[in-house]
Amino acid sequence: MNRKHQGGFGSLISAAVAAGALALVACPTPAAAAAQTIGSYYQDAGALTCNATQCLVYFSNLPAGKGLVAQKVSCRIETAGAPSFTEMELTSKQSPSSNRFTALWTGTSGNFRYYLANADVLYLATTQPFVRLKTKTGSIGQIYCSIAGQIS
Helix, strand or coil: CCHHHHHHHHHHHHHHHHHHHHHHHHCCCCCCCCCEEECCEEEEEEEEEECCCEEEEECCCCCCCCCEEEEEEEEEEEEECCCEEEEEEEEECCCCCCEECCCEEEEEECCEEEEEEEEEEEEEECCCEEEEEEEEECCEEEEEEEEEEEEC
16 A cells, blocks of 8 residues: 555544544534444444433434444543442343443542543444443432444
8 A cells, every 4th residue: 555545544544533532522412413434333422311320321323224333432420529330331222231331530620520431342232322320329410421333
């Protein structure tokens, strides 16, 4: 492969990574969220809904007749105080299975605590995927998540 083609491919990958990062920052609501695809590669950022004991971060509905093999899930969690997480999982609507992962405490600033989850997963979703974060004590302030994988 010559240098001209290498540069073009590198630019395409850089643009895809930038678009994914922009999607995580710019799409905090379900109405604005839209999955990014290049060929069969799929990436999406989700919005949250919370109640007293759990947060649900929904991703875009999958295209009709398509399935997603999720391979990576990342979440950033901001809390006021120190909640006790009991469960964090990637699952989908109408699916009895899930893939659990862990969020690690990364620091404190004032009254806020920050956690990060960055997990390799292998999860087949045939309906709308989402992350569920359950707490035993405390409450979640904000949670931002993204998933990546192959769609077919």
